[in-house]
Amino acid sequence: MTFAELLNAFAASPDNSLTIPTSWAQGRAGYGGLVAALVFAGMRAKVASGRPVRSLAITFVGPVTPGESMSVEAEVLREGKAVSQVLGRAMQNGQTMCIIQGSFGAGRESVVDVAAEPAPTVPAPELCERMPYIEGVMPSFMRYFDVRWTFGDYPCTNSRKREMGGWMRIDETVASFDTEHLVGLVDVWPPAVLPHLKERAPASSLTWTIEFVQPQPELGKDNWFLYKASIEHARDGYGHVAAMIWSQSGELVAISRQTVTVFG
Numbered sequence: 653m654t655f656a657e658l659l660n661a662f663a664a665s666p667d668n669s670l671t672i673p674t675s676w677a678q679g680r681a682g683y684g685g686l687v688a689a690l691v692f693a694g695m696r697a698k699v700a701s702g703r704p705v706r707s708l709a710i711t712f713v714g715p716v717t718p719g720e721s722m723s724v725e726a727e728v729l730r731e732g733k734a735v736s737q738v739l740g741r742a743m744q745n746g747q748t749m750c751i752i753q754g755s756f757g758a759g760r761e762s763v764v765d766v767a768a769e770p771a772p773t774v775p776a777p778e779l780c781e782r783m784p785y786i787e788g789v790m791p792s793f794m795r796y797f798d799v800r801w802t803f804g805d806y807p808c809t810n811s812r813k814r815e816m817g818g819w820m821r822i823d824e825t826v827a828s829f830d831t832e833h834l835v836g837l838v839d840v841w842p843p844a845v846l847p848h849l850k851e852r853a854p855a856s857s858l859t860w861t862i863e864f865v866q867p868q869p870e871l872g873k874d875n876w877f878l879y880k881a882s883i884e885h886a887r888d889g890y891g892h893v894a895a896m897i898w899s900q901s902g903e904l905v906a907i908s909r910q911t912v913t914v915f916g
Contacts (some may be wrong), residue, residue, distance in 0.1 A: 653673055653675075653676075654796065654824045655686070655689075655796060655822050655824065655826075655833065655836055656824060656826060656833075658670065658672075658673075658676075658686065658690075659689070659690075659693060659832055659833075662690050662693060662694075662724075663693065667723065668694050668723055668724045668725070668726075669721050669722065669723040669724070670690060670721070670722055671718075671719060671720060671721050671722065672686060672687070672716060672718045672719075672722060673718060673719070674718045674719050674792065675792050675793070675795070676718060676792065676793045676796070677718045677791065677792040677793065678791045678792070678793055678856075679715075679791065679854070680715055680717070681715030681716055681717070681718075681856075682715070682716040682717070682718045682722070683791070683793035683836075683839070684712055684750075684839050684856070684857055684860075685793075685835060685836040685837065685838065685839030685840060686793070686836050687712075687716050687722070687742050687749070687750050688708070688710050688750065688752065688835050688836070688839065688860070689832045689833070689835040689836035690722075690724055690742065690832075691724050691726075691740040691741065691742050691750055691752050692705070692708060692740065692752060692754065692831070692832055692835050693724075693832050694724035694725070694726040694740055695726045695738045695739075695740040695752065695754050696756070696831075696832075697726070698726045698727075698728050698736075698738055699728070699736045699738060699756045700731075700736065702758050703734075703735070703736050703756040703757055703758050704756065704757070704758075704831075704864070704866045704867075704868070705754060705755070705756050705831055705864050705866075706735075706755045706756065706757045706863065706864060706866065707754070707755045707861065707862070707863045707864070708752050708753070708754045708755075708835070708860075708861065708862050709752065709753045709754075709859070709860075709861050710750065710751070710752045710857075710859065710860040710861070710862070711750065711751045711752075711858070711859050711860075712749075712750055712856065712857055712858065712859075712860070713747075713748050713749055713750060713751060714747065714748075714749045715749070716742060716744055716749045716750070717744060720744060720745070721744070722742055722743065722744045722749070723742075723743045723744070724740065724741070724742055724743070725740065725741045725743060726738060726739070726740045726741075727739045727740075734757050734758045734760060735755060735756065735757040735758075736755075736756040736757070737753070737754070737755055737756075738753075738754045738755075738756065739751070739752070739753055739754075740752040740753075740754065759866065759867070768865070768903075768904035769904075770902060771878060771896075771898040771902040771903075771904070772803075772878075772880060774802045774803075774818075774819075774878065775802070777800050777819035777821075777874075777876050777900070780800035780801070780802055780818065780819055781800065781801075782798060782799070782800055783799045783800065783801055793840075794840070795823075796822065796823055796824070797820065797821070797822060797823055797837070797840045798819075798820070798821050798822075798823040799818065799819070799820050799840060799841070800818050800819040800820070801817075801818045802817060802818030802819060802878075803815045803816055803817045803818060803880055803881075804816035804817065804844070804847055805847040806847060807842050807846035807847050807849065807852075808846065808847070808849045808850065808851055808852055808853075809847050810847075810848070810849070810850045811847035811848060812848065813847065814844075814882050814883045815844070815880060815881065815882050815883075816841070816844040816847060816880075816881050817841060817844075817878070817879040817880040817881050817895065818878070818879065819876055819877070819878055819879075820837060820840055820841070820876070820877050820878075820879055821837070821874065821875050821876050821877065822836070822837055822875065826875055829871050829875045831864065831868070833875075834864075834877075834897075834905070834906060835862065837877065838862060838877075838879065838895075838897060838906065838908055839857070839860070841879055841881065841895075842855070843855045843856075843857070843891060843893065843910065843912040843914065844881040844882070844883050844891070844893045844895075844912075845883060845886050845891035845893070845912055845914050846914070848886070849914075849916050851916070852916075853914065853915050853916025854914075854915045854916070855912060855913060855914040855915065855916070856912070856913055857910050857911070857912055857913075858890070858910075858911045858912065858913050859910065859911045860908070860909070860910045860911075861908070861909045861910075862906055862907070862908045862909075863906060863907045863908075864905070864906050865903075865904050865905055865906060865907075868905065869899050869901070869903035869904075869905055870899070870901070870903075871899055871900075871905070874900065876899075876900040877897050877898065877899060877900070877905065878897070878898045878899075878900070879895060879896075879897050880895060880896055881893050881894065881895035881908075882894055882895070886912075886914075889913060889914055889915065890911060890912065890913060890914070891910075891911070891912040891914060892909075892910075892911055892912075893909070893910045893912060894907075894908070894909050895907070895908040895909070895910075896908075
């Protein structure tokens, strides 16, 4: 099933549940970006219109097992004049696997108006080589994405560069690209600390915060996004990574930050 098909299946579910296919596996777990996107979809359904998402604070408590049913619970913690605070959970076999605290807020008048820094200058995605999907070497979910490396080096190359990233998009025709798609897409990149390894080792996101620029910029017909991550600090098996995401036209779309665990 494609990403859009999974979102549609979840939206049609009478009990907010879905079984993540094994083709969307990330090692022994279901792809974290998909899990977060499904929880976010359940959360947004609880929020009044006119309050776009401003930030999501995501904690991956445990691995969601592919091939088994996962359910989503969402609760509005507070609904103020402009901001709604919502808590979402992914549940499997009676246990919490993912928690998301989301802030949704309407815009307001303000004298503060600071433009984002410009996007870095890079070759167009059509001029960059697509990273091939290699069965058995790469996570299964990567088959559903088009990734084109632009910054830094590949994982396990003993690199010492702080930066990593490039162009990315979901490898399917998306009639209406929405925030759920963006959440599912941003997590496609491996942790930026992995190029520092000499050989393959387990690594995963422990916490993930993603902030969204509102109003959301025009995303373009091909839904290409530029991702650039930078390691801020890494030691003792944990890495702290910040990333920026721009549209193909160079407008800032989101800001991401992760705490990563790495066993190598």
